[in-house]
Amino acid sequence: MRQLQRLRSPTFFIxxxxxxxxxxxxxxxxxxxxxxxxxxxFGIDVARIGLWREAVYRWQxxxxxxxxxxxARNNLGVAYEQAGQFDxxxxxxxxxLELDTNNVYIRQNYELFREAYEKRKRKDGDSTP
Amino acid sequence: MKRGRxxxxxxxxxxxxxxxxxxxxxxxxxxxxxxxxxxxxxxSYYEVPIEVPISAKLxxxxxxxxxVASFVTQTTEDLDLDAETVRLLRNQLRTRxxxxxxxxxxxxxxxxxxxxxxxxxxxxxxxxxxxxxRKEGEEEISRQEWIDMEQDKLLVDQEYWRKIGEEYxxxxxxxxxxxxxxxxxxxxxxxxxxxxxxYGRPRLVRSTNFQERTGYVLAAEFYFIDGRTGRSIxxxxxxxxxxxxxxxxxxxxxxxxxxxxxLLPNFLSILSPQxxxxxxxxxx
Numbered sequence: 403m404r405q406l407q408r409l410r411s412p413t414f415f416i417x418x419x420x421x422x423x424x425x426x427x428x429x430x431x432x433x434x435x436x437x438x439x440x441x442x443x444f445g446i447d448v449a450r451i452g453l454w455r456e457a458v459y460r461w462q463x464x465x466x467x468x469x470x471x472x473x474a475r476n477n478l479g480v481a482y483e484q485a486g487q488f489d490x491x492x493x494x495x496x497x498x499l500e501l502d503t504n505n506v507y508i509r510q511n512y513e514l515f516r517e518a519y520e521k522r523k524r525k526d527g528d529s530t531p
Numbered sequence: 532m533k534r535g536r537x538x539x540x541x542x543x544x545x546x547x548x549x550x551x552x553x554x555x556x557x558x559x560x561x562x563x564x565x566x567x568x569x570x571x572x573x574x575s576y577y578e579v580p581i582e583v584p585i586s587a588k589l590x591x592x593x594x595x596x597x598x599v600a601s602f603v604t605q606t607t608e609d610l611d612l613d614a615e616t617v618r619l620l621r622n623q624l625r626t627r628x629x630x631x632x633x634x635x636x637x638x639x640x641x642x643x644x645x646x647x648x649x650x651x652x653x654x655x656x657x658x659x660x661x662x663x664x665r666k667e668g669e670e671e672i673s674r675q676e677w678i679d680m681e682q683d684k685l686l687v688d689q690e691y692w693r694k695i696g697e698e699y700x701x702x703x704x705x706x707x708x709x710x711x712x713x714x715x716x717x718x719x720x721x722x723x724x725x726x727x728x729x730y731g732r733p734r735l736v737r738s739t740n741f742q743e744r745t746g747y748v749l750a751a752e753f754y755f756i757d758g759r760t761g762r763s764i765x766x767x768x769x770x771x772x773x774x775x776x777x778x779x780x781x782x783x784x785x786x787x788x789x790x791x792x793x794l795l796p797n798f799l800s801i802l803s804p805q806x807x808x809x810x811x812x813x814x815x
Contacts, residue, residue, distance in 0.1 A: 439815075442814075442815060443815055446577060446813050446815065449579060449813060450577065450579060450813075472814070473814035473815060476812075476813075476814050477813050477814060480579070480581065480811040480812075480813060483581065483583055483811070484581045484582065484583060484811075485584075486583060486584045486585070486586070505814075507576050507812040507814060508812075508814070510812060511811050511812055514809060514811065515811075518583070518807060518809070
């Protein structure tokens with residue numbers, strides 16, 4: 403019942419509409435860069451409702467379409483980090499920074515990631531079998 | 532007529548109010564939509580919460596039970612470091628790990644504090660060994676190095692741990708070495724304070740004062756021992772320090788708990804998975 407009410411809520415309606423329009427517009431553009439951007443946007447929409455696997459798929463597609471899309475690589479980094487795939491996350495953050503060196507958001511993400519990652523690595527280093 | 536009208540009026544009102552409510556929710560929906568559209572069009576980034584799974588460092592799937600045994604200890608404070616640590620770790624593991632905690636009295640491994648060593652005559656033994664080494668022209672070792680070696684002998688005694696394991700149906704055994712000491716940390720420290728001048732305006736005054744302070748240091752090296760073989764399968768070392776001003780008058784026991792409180796998440800992350808929470812930025 404609650405789920406039904408949730409389905410009928412305006413926010414859900416708008417979100418569904420937004421996802422549908424994003425999905426529809428995915429097919430509207432033809433340039434790889436534009437298609438890549440659309441995939442990035444769609445990925446964000448689904449990531450924000452917790453569908454991280456779908457988001458990863460979308461951002462991977464975005465990178466395939468336009469390997470120089472720094473946003474897609476940054477978002478992939480976030481998604482890989484969220485999934486505990488730290489090596490992949492590091493690779494994507496680094497590539498994103500190479501593509502957009504002065505982007506403060508990518509740098510911030512990468513620094514936060516490194517901080518947590520280095521801490522874990524250091525802790526592993528202190529241990530002996 | 533009036534009544535009729537009245538009824539009609541009420542009915543109309545009711546319809547109008549229903550429409551109004553619907554319009555309101557529609558407007559709200561449109562408003563939300565417009566707002567989200569504005570956010571979408573104005574911003575190129577989104578801050579999202581993330582939960583990063585961190586798997587346990589040690590694979591403990593072979594064990595159902597854990598025995599927090601005894602620790603070799605060294606302390607300058609009047610505190611039963613071994614008993615307090617065993618009790619605290621057992622409590623934590625009981626609530627925050629999948630392993631069943633064995634409640635058992637295990638013979639203490641030994642206290643290596645100066646007073647205990649003096650009482651047991653071990654310190655004299657060390658001094659005698661030092662003297663002999665010096666006569667034979669061998670390289671001298673410090674007292675602490677000797678203590679470390681003596682402690683190691685106990686901690687890596689495979690036969691001893693295998694027997695303990697046998698007694699408690701081969702659990703995972705947690706042991707290790709603990710050092711807890713207080714150290715003088717007095718010294719000059721910068722202290723900024725605000726004062727009011729003759730006109731009542733606040734003014735920042737920078738000064739350097741000598742401060743009486745005490746530091747407490749807790750160093751813990753945990754040994755994870757396979758109760759089936761008596762072999763150490765993992766070792767991890769942590770050090771924490773806290774400094775108190777003279778006016779705080781914190782007891783050794785409360786500082787020990789404060790330091791253990793900092794150290795516990797790291798200890799637990801060896802045996803059970805943890806989750807790291809943070810935020811990251813998604814870019815359009």
